[in-house]
Amino acid sequence: MLDRFGRPASLHYESGSYRxxxxxxxxxCAVTQQRxxxxxxxxxxxxxxxxYFNADxxxxxxxxxxxxxxxx
Numbered sequence: 215m216l217d218r219f220g221r222p223a224s225l226h227y228e229s230g231s232y233r234x235x236x237x238x239x240x241x242x243c244a245v246t247q248q249r250x251x252x253x254x255x256x257x258x259x260x261x262x263x264x265x266y267f268n269a270d271x272x273x274x275x276x277x278x279x280x281x282x283x284x285x286x
Contacts, residue, residue: 223252227260243267245275261285 223238232255240249244264257266262279266272279285 225258225265227258227263227265229260232258241265243271245271 221238223234223241224236225241226233226235238252240251241255242248243250243266244262246267248267250265250267255265257269257272258264259266259272259275261284262275264275266275276285
């Protein structure tokens with residue numbers, strides 16, 4: 215298990231949960247590229263398959279994508 219530390223995980227984001235496709239200890243925020251420890255991952259988009267560092271960043275990303283017509 216120690217070999218996964220320091221590596222990004224690959225996840226499949228679902229509505230309210232996610233599946234680990236390849237092990238790691240973090241993911242990167244799609245907007246800021248900040249490391250997000252898996253234990254602290256709270257915000258993601260299953261539609262865009264992206265993780266976000268916090269709620270403000272997630273909301274801004276949704277607004278951006280809605281303005282581009284990707285969400286109703």
